[in-house]
Amino acid sequence: MKDLAGERILCRDEAAVLKALREARRQGAAIVPGGSEFPSPPEQGDASHAYLSLAPMDRVLSFDRTDLTITVQPGMTLAALNAALVGSGQRSTLEAPDPETWTVGGLVAGRAPSFSEGAHGPVKNHVLGLRCVDGAGRSLAFGGRVVKNVTGYDLVRLLSGSRGTLAVLTEVTLRLTPVPPATSTWVFQRPADEDPGPLVARLRTLPYRMTRLVVVQGEAVGVEGRPTLIALTLEGAPATLADATRKLESLTPGGEPIEDDAARELWQTLLAFSEEKARHLEAGGAVSVVLDLARRLRPRMVDRRGALVIDALGGKLHYTEAAEESDHDAWWAELKLGEYLNARGAWAALPSDPLDAVHGPRRFGRPSPKELELLLRIRRSFDPDGILSPGRTAWSPAS
Amino acid sequence: MPTDERHILSRSLRHRLDRILGKGRLLTDAASLLVYESDALTHFHEPPLAVALPRTTEQVAETVRTLFEEKIPFTPRGAGTGLSGGALPPEGGGVLIDTCAMDGILEVLADDRMARVQPGVVNLDLSLAVKEYGLMYAPDPSSQMACTLGGNVAENSSGPHSLLYGPTCAHVLGATVVMEDGAILHLGGPHPAAPGPDLLGSFAGSEGTLGIVTELWVKLLPIPEAVATLLGSFADLPTACRAVSRMIAEGVRASAIEALDRLTIEAVESSVFAAGYPKDAGAVLLVELHGHPLDVEHDGDVVRRIFREGNALDIQQAEDEEHRKRLWRGRKGAYGAMGRVAPDLYVMDTVVPRSKLEEAIRRITDICARHGLRLANVFHAGEGNLHPNISYDRRDTEELTRVLAANGEIVEVCLELGGALSGEHGIGIEKRAYMKLQFSDDDLAAFEDFRRAWSPELLLNPGKLLPTPRACAAVKGRAARIPDGEGAP
Ligand SMILES: Cc1cc2nc3c(=O)[nH]c(=O)nc-3n(C[C@@H](O)[C@H](O)[C@H](O)COP(=O)(O)OP(=O)(O)OC[C@H]3O[C@@H](n4cnc5c(N)ncnc54)[C@H](O)[C@@H]3O)c2cc1C
Ligand SMILES: Cc1cc2nc3c(=O)[nH]c(=O)nc-3n(C[C@H](O)[C@H](O)[C@H](O)COP(=O)(O)OP(=O)(O)OC[C@H]3O[C@@H](n4cnc5c(N)ncnc54)[C@H](O)[C@@H]3O)c2cc1C
Numbered sequence: 001m002k003d004l005a006g007e008r009i010l011c012r013d014e015a016a017v018l019k020a021l022r023e024a025r026r027q028g029a030a031i032v033p034g035g036s037e038f039p040s041p042p043e044q045g046d047a048s049h050a051y052l053s054l055a056p057m058d059r060v061l062s063f064d065r066t067d068l069t070i071t072v073q074p075g076m077t078l079a080a081l082n083a084a085l086v087g088s089g090q091r092s093t094l095e096a097p098d099p100e101t102w103t104v105g106g107l108v109a110g111r112a113p114s115f116s117e118g119a120h121g122p123v124k125n126h127v128l129g130l131r132c133v134d135g136a137g138r139s140l141a142f143g144g145r146v147v148k149n150v151t152g153y154d155l156v157r158l159l160s161g162s163r164g165t166l167a168v169l170t171e172v173t174l175r176l177t178p179v180p181p182a183t184s185t186w187v188f189q190r191p192a193d194e195d196p197g198p199l200v201a202r203l204r205t206l207p208y209r210m211t212r213l214v215v216v217q218g219e220a221v222g223v224e225g226r227p228t229l230i231a232l233t234l235e236g237a238p239a240t241l242a243d244a245t246r247k248l249e250s251l252t253p254g255g256e257p258i259e260d261d262a263a264r265e266l267w268q269t270l271l272a273f274s275e276e277k278a279r280h281l282e283a284g285g286a287v288s289v290v291l292d293l294a295r296r297l298r299p300r301m302v303d304r305r306g307a308l309v310i311d312a313l314g315g316k317l318h319y320t321e322a323a324e325e326s327d328h329d330a331w332w333a334e335l336k337l338g339e340y341l342n343a344r345g346a347w348a349a350l351p352s353d354p355l356d357a358v359h360g361p362r363r364f365g366r367p368s369p370k371e372l373e374l375l376l377r378i379r380r381s382f383d384p385d386g387i388l389s390p391g392r393t394a395w396s397p398a399s
Numbered sequence: 400m401p402t403d404e405r406h407i408l409s410r411s412l413r414h415r416l417d418r419i420l421g422k423g424r425l426l427t428d429a430a431s432l433l434v435y436e437s438d439a440l441t442h443f444h445e446p447p448l449a450v451a452l453p454r455t456t457e458q459v460a461e462t463v464r465t466l467f468e469e470k471i472p473f474t475p476r477g478a479g480t481g482l483s484g485g486a487l488p489p490e491g492g493g494v495l496i497d498t499c500a501m502d503g504i505l506e507v508l509a510d511d512r513m514a515r516v517q518p519g520v521v522n523l524d525l526s527l528a529v530k531e532y533g534l535m536y537a538p539d540p541s542s543q544m545a546c547t548l549g550g551n552v553a554e555n556s557s558g559p560h561s562l563l564y565g566p567t568c569a570h571v572l573g574a575t576v577v578m579e580d581g582a583i584l585h586l587g588g589p590h591p592a593a594p595g596p597d598l599l600g601s602f603a604g605s606e607g608t609l610g611i612v613t614e615l616w617v618k619l620l621p622i623p624e625a626v627a628t629l630l631g632s633f634a635d636l637p638t639a640c641r642a643v644s645r646m647i648a649e650g651v652r653a654s655a656i657e658a659l660d661r662l663t664i665e666a667v668e669s670s671v672f673a674a675g676y677p678k679d680a681g682a683v684l685l686v687e688l689h690g691h692p693l694d695v696e697h698d699g700d701v702v703r704r705i706f707r708e709g710n711a712l713d714i715q716q717a718e719d720e721e722h723r724k725r726l727w728r729g730r731k732g733a734y735g736a737m738g739r740v741a742p743d744l745y746v747m748d749t750v751v752p753r754s755k756l757e758e759a760i761r762r763i764t765d766i767c768a769r770h771g772l773r774l775a776n777v778f779h780a781g782e783g784n785l786h787p788n789i790s791y792d793r794r795d796t797e798e799l800t801r802v803l804a805a806n807g808e809i810v811e812v813c814l815e816l817g818g819a820l821s822g823e824h825g826i827g828i829e830k831r832a833y834m835k836l837q838f839s840d841d842d843l844a845a846f847e848d849f850r851r852a853w854s855p856e857l858l859l860n861p862g863k864l865l866p867t868p869r870a871c872a873a874v875k876g877r878a879a880r881i882p883d884g885e886g887a888p
Contacts, residue, residue, distance in 0.1 A: 066644040066754040089650050111594060122592050124600060125569050138841040146750045148566065148782040148822040150555045150604045151830075151837060152864065153846050157568070157600030166596070178650025181697065201510070207624045207691055236690070237697035285590040286511035315511075315591045345573075345588040345616075367595075370584050374852060375596065381848035393595070 004029035004050040008038065012056045014131065014139060014170040020052055021168065022137040024387050032389050033164040035075055035103025046391065052168060054105050060084050061171060062145075069128060069145055071173040074105025090176040093120040097272035105169045108160050113275045115267060116233075118313025119211040120177070124160035131171035132159060135383025145173050158378070164389040165396035166382040180209075180235035185263035186248055188230040188255035192217070196228055197291050199253070200312045204287075208234045208244045210313065214270060217294065218307035219322070230255070231266060270309055278309065278318035280326065281337075285346025290317040293346075296335065367394060406471050406492035408448045416451060416494075419461045424500075426450040435488065435495050438481040439542075440829055441743075442793070447488035450476075450495045456575055456583060456613035459496060463611065464581030466494055467858060474860045475607040477519065477550030480542040482746055483827025485554065485606045489861050496611060498549045504528050505614070512619045513572065513589050518549025518612045525617070534619040537564035540823070541731060549612045555604030557823045559730070562781040563654035563689060564620070566823075568603035573616035576602065576609075579854040589616050601849075606825050607860040609853040623654075623689035627699045628717040628726050631706040632680035636660045636764075636776060639682040640757040642709035643780045646686070647753050651701055652694070655687040656781030663733050663775045663788075666740055672732025674725050677713050684780065685730055733777040734788070741773065741790030745802050749813040750822035753783040762812045763787050770801040784822035785813070811836065826864045834866045 004024055011017045024031045030049040032039070037055040057073035058080060065088055072081060078092075078099035085091055095114045096102035108130070112123035120126070129143030143149060143156040159166055190196060196215045203213060212233040234244050248255050258266070274282075283293055294308050297319055301308055304321035311317070328350055332338065341348050367375055375395035379386075383396075391398035408427070416425045426432060427449045436444045448471070453459045466473050472493035476486040488495050502519035509532035516525060522543040525536040539558030540546055546556070552574065557566040564570070573587035586599040602609055633639040639658055646656060659667070664676045664683060676683050686702050688695045699716065706714050717723035729736075737744050751759045760776065767774035767789065778786040787809055791802045810820060810833050820830050820837050834843060846865055851857070 064752070064754045065648040067752045068647050069752070089648075117591060121565065121569050124592075124597055125565060134845070138845065140842050140845055141839070142842065142845075144819045145752050145817050146783055146819050146822070147753070148557060148561070148750050148779070148784050149819045150566075150823055150825050151820040152826065152834065152842075153849050154555070154568070154601045154604050155845065155849065157597040157603075158849070160597060160600075161592075161594060162596040178652060180652075205621075209690060209694065236694045239697065240691045240693040243691075243693055284593055286508060286513060288508075288511050289590075346590050347588075347593040349594060368585065370578075370582055371586070371598065374584070374598065377852035378596075378849065381852055382845070395596070 003027065004031070005048045007050045008053060009050060010037070010053050010056050014133065017052070017133045017168050017170055018137065018139055021133050021135065021387070024050060025135065025137055025385055028385060029387065030390050031387055032392070033105070033109070033168045035077075035106035036101060040101075054103065054168070054170075057170065063088075065090065067145065068176045068178075069147065069173055070176055071129075071145065071171060072104055074103060074108070074169045074172055076104050078102050078104065078107065085176070089179050091179050092174050092176055093126050094123060094174075095267070095271060097268060097275045104172050104174070108172055109169050110161070110163050111275070113271050115212045115214050115270060115311050115314065118213070118311060118315065119209075124157050126175040127156050127160050127172060128175050129173040130156055130159060130169050132167035132169045134167040135385065135388045140167065143173065147175055163393055165379060165393055166388065168388070182238045182241045183233060183235050183260070184241050184244070184257050185231060185233045185260075185266070186255045186257050187266075188253060190228045190230065190253060192227050194228065195295065196230055197295075199230060200291065202251070203230070203232060204312065206244070206247065208240060209236050211235055212267070213312045215294070215310040215312055216270065216308070217298070218301045219305055233263070273307070273309055273320075274318040278320045279324070280306070280321050280328065281317070281319040281348060281350065283317045283341065283346055283348040285315055285341065285344055287312055287315045289344045289346050290315050293317055293340070296340070300331070300335070404491060406448060408471070408494070412465070412469055412471075413449070415465050416449070416462060419458055419465065420451055420453055424452040424454075426452070435476070435479070435497075438479045438484060438486045440482050440484045440827070443484045443487055443828060445488045445490055447495045448492045450497055452497050452500050454500050456577065459498070459577045459611055459613050460581045460583055462496060463577050463579070467580050467856070470856065470858065472858045472861050475549065475553065475611040477547035477553070478521070478545045480546045481550060481554060481827065482748065482824040483821070483829040485825055485827035485860070485863055486550070487828060493861075498611065498613065499547060501613065507532065508589065509534065511589070512621070514617050514619055515589070516548055516615050516617060518547060518552070518615060520548050522546050522548060522551060529619055530622070533622055535622050536570065536617060537561075537620050538567045538570055541734075548615055548617070552603055552612050552615065553605060553607050554823070554825045557779070557782075557784075559655040559657055559779060560687070560689075562656060562779065563652065568600055570618045571599065571603060571615060572618055574599055574602065574612050575614035577611040577613055579610070579856060579859050584610065587616065604825070606827060606864045608850055608864050609859065625690060625692035625695045626723065627688045627695045628723045629686045629688075629699065629702050629706075630676070630715040630726055631684045631686070631709075631711040632677045632713045633682045633684070633709070633711055635681035636760050637757045638710060639684050640760055640780065642684060642705055642711070643756060644753060645705045645709060646702065647781070649701060649705065651698055651705070652688070652690070653686050653698070653702070653781060654689040655685070656779075657685040657730050658776065658778055658780035659683050659685070659730065659733060660776040662740075662773070663737065663777045664729075666736040666775065667729040667733055670732065670736035670739060672728050672736050674727075674729025676729055680712060685726060730777065737775055737788060737790060740775075741792055743791050743793045745789045745791060745806065746824075747787045747789070747806055747809060748784070748821050748824040749810060749818055750782070750784045751813050751816045751818035753781075755816040755818070756780065756783055759785060759813060759816055759818070763809050766805050766808045766812070770805045772801060772805055779822070782822065783818070807833075828863060831864060831866045
């Protein structure tokens with residue numbers, strides 16, 4: 001095989017992945033896996049890295065409604081997965097800013113942005129099994145098609161979120177959930193200077209099945225002077241949602257329901273914001289902590305024409321400012337963010353951390369030396385020569 | 400190490416451990432050690448060298464550091480209710496580190512629905528403690544009155560209601576872990592998972608082989624507004640299984656779907672656990688729905704329709720809390736009731752895709768009939784998690800041989816149907832030899848590597864979860880005894 005440096009390798013099946021990784025290992029060439037046909041901006045990285053595209057592996061391998069699970073190839077886009085489930089009464093819990101380009105492999109191995117994590121749990125809770133090829137050139141299978149499984153170590157969870165540094169996923173089995181009988185999305189608009197905390201607290205204790213509860217402040221969705229927006233999604237039987245409607249309308253301040261299409265657009269916009277625009281801070285903590293952090297950030301946000309999006313069920317916060325560039329270290333130090341978050345057991349990431357072009361690792365919550373040592377040992381066991389995505393994360397150093 | 404070469408605990412080492420743990424907190428006398436020789440899988444026995452009863456993370460860390468220096472293997476232990484031999488002391492002598500005395504609920508953040516707890520907290524006690532806030536801890540193994548949260552994390556335990564809420568790992572946010580060399584590692588915390596590989600998630604279910612949990616952050620959930628409990632009885636178990644498949648395919652949002660077969664019903668109904676199950680039924684399904692009252696009503700209608708269309712002989716719905724408890728009493732007391740049928744009960748644990756439930760049940764029934772064994776089934780049908788229970792008398796070695804042979808065949812059938820070795824009891828020593836049937840050599844090597852990354856000296860609970868060379872030889876030869884079963888009675 002020719003020199004792999006800078007090459008793009010399109011894989012049609014696991015055998016092709018295996019062949020490419022064994023060859024890369026022989027050559028000592030760095031390989032970065034990805035779901036799209038061409039490396040997109042976040043994955044372009046070092047031009048000497050070969051790009052292993054899983055895009056041609058885009059099929060459903062098995063789907064049985066009585067199992068409530070589906071097995072697919074990693075290059076399948078989220079849009080294609082959703083299309084395969086239409087009419088089945090079942091859905092996956094995966095979300096993405098652009099379902100047409102984000103792939104199952106990328107969502108499982110990389111980041112899976114979501115505003116329903118608080119209700120459904122993170123994506124890794126829904127990955128039941130996978131096949132992969134590791135950096136040592138071994139073809140491996142963990143987990144399975146069953147929904148309950150404690151056989152051996154749970155390496156499915158380890159590989160979920162490992163961002164192409166341990167193995168290349170070649171097959172993924174996902175747990176599905178039933179499509180609810182009815183869904184409704186509500187929006188509350190509140191004055192920009194009102195603290196959203198009390199209303200959020202009231203909404204959180206409503207007795208309905210709430211799958212999203214998000215607070216949007218500032219110019220997140222691109223409209224200047226927008227008031228604070230609180231949006232929520234409810235799921236349940238039609239009678240339950242009718243009951244919820246009466247309840248939500250009678251609340252003061254009241255909210256109003258929005259059409260399904262408008263709701264879809266709102267969530268897509270917020271997902272895109274959280275992934276692509278919120279370049280100044282991402283934090284995760286107890287819901288009370290992220291709401292409090294938002295209060296601390298607000299004056300600065302107003303000053304810099306920024307925006308805040310808070311997932312008030314999942315406990316995450318995304319923040320950005322109008323100016324692309326800012327000296328993060330300086331303003332994080334000024335707000336004593338490190339001390340603040342550490343004292344509350346929360347984590348923060350700078351999405352543009354240079355260690356990983358866009359999807360940076362945690363900054364304050366960066367692995368402790370002991371954790372990093374462990375991650376490095378694990379990485380060496382999967383990828384002894386360090387050919388998979390070197391230099392992309394703290395646990396996959398360039399050399 | 401070869402089993403004939405036993406480790407010993409020198410007097411000076413005993414003194415050091417005594418100093419770390421405090422007076423009376425290192426057990427070494429034979430009488431005290433006796434109860435620690437087994438867990439709830441009583442076929443296996445192994446005497447520990449000593450049992451340490453630490454009260455703090457620092458005491459665990461110092462104990463471990465000391466044992467690490469002396470290269471003495473050690474095993475964490477909770478309440479000892481495990482059903483795969485996971486908490487058995489290491490073969491060839493080792494120290495048990497029992498975390499039961501670390502039983503404090505340290506912090507409850509009611510608004511944020513989280514709690515910080517020690518590993519020795521008994522599962523049910525946490526739910527009882529947070530009830531006053533309208534909250535509960537969702538994982539509810541049937542042993543919840545005795546088992547500890549540390550043991551639950553190590554086994555990634557589930558309960559009847561994990562159908563809706565998921566297993567333990569979906570409810571653990573953070574853990575303080577003492578590693579093999581005594582280092583203290585903090586994984587996760589009171590926050591949603593941070594980006595990156597999930598070390599905490601892959602620690603869950605590691606059966607005490609990667610580290611010792613000394614503190615946990617767990618998620619709490621609001622107690623559901625409404626609960627409905629329905630009982631459907633059917634002519635036989637395969638018919639009941641078909642109704643389960645329908646419920647899954649139609650998207651019924653049940654929190655539990657449990658199945659009991661005729662033998663179990665008979666045992667329950669003639670015991671103190673009598674629940675009012677129809678005695679002429681070949682199987683019953685116990686279905687529970689949690690949620691808003693109107694949602695529960697909606698799903699209840701769907702369940703009743705599926706029961707009717709699935710030829711249910713009888714349908715009951717609990718009318719009040721008392722009735723609901725009675726229906727569950729039969730399910731929860733099933734093992735106790737079966738104890739009356741024969742002196743011993745082998746509780747097996749395998750899992751199949753839900754589309755294969757009916758076939759699995761038919762084939763398991765055939766296997767037991769062929770071996771002339773008395774089979775009772777009580778299981779988590781909604782998750783495809785089977786518990787074929789075989790009544791036997793351990794003093795009858797010929798019968799025990801047949802029980803173990805049937806176990807091996809049942810495991811093979813479940814794997815052939817696309818299932819897995821264990822849904823909730825773990826591998827321990829019970830199933831380690833079968834790992835070769837489910838995983839390739841490369842998969843097993845990856846597991847070994849993963850274990851060594853955490854525990855390079857393999858001092859942490861050695862001999863559990865992964866096959867040992869002898870165990871593999873036993874299963875390849877299809878010996879009709881517990882694989883690697885030198886501990887068998
Ligand atoms: C700032 C920004 C700008 C963007 N600009 C554009 C643009 O100009 N044009 C465009 O088309 N799209 C653009 N996108 C979207 C684009 O990058 C992808 O659509 C998106 O990253 C999802 O692709 P993917 O899901 O296949 O995951 P990827 O981005 O390919 O992968 C995510 C992570 O998972 C790893 N990974 C992926 N698949 C596997 C696998 N099978 N096994 C192991 N690891 C795997 C990758 O190595 C990576 O670490 C942009 C995204 C961002 C954040
Ligand atoms: C009647 C009965 C019903 C049961 N029902 C269920 C059920 O419905 N669902 C289910 O999943 N299980 C069930 N079990 C099995 C058992 O109760 C669970 O596996 C439970 O989680 C074990 O907890 P324990 O505290 O007893 O742990 P032990 O049995 O003491 O230990 C189990 C494993 O955990 C490890 N361990 C214990 N404490 C720690 C710690 N602090 N740190 C690290 N590792 C540790 C041990 O080394 C061992 O490998 C049942 C058992 C019985 C007897």
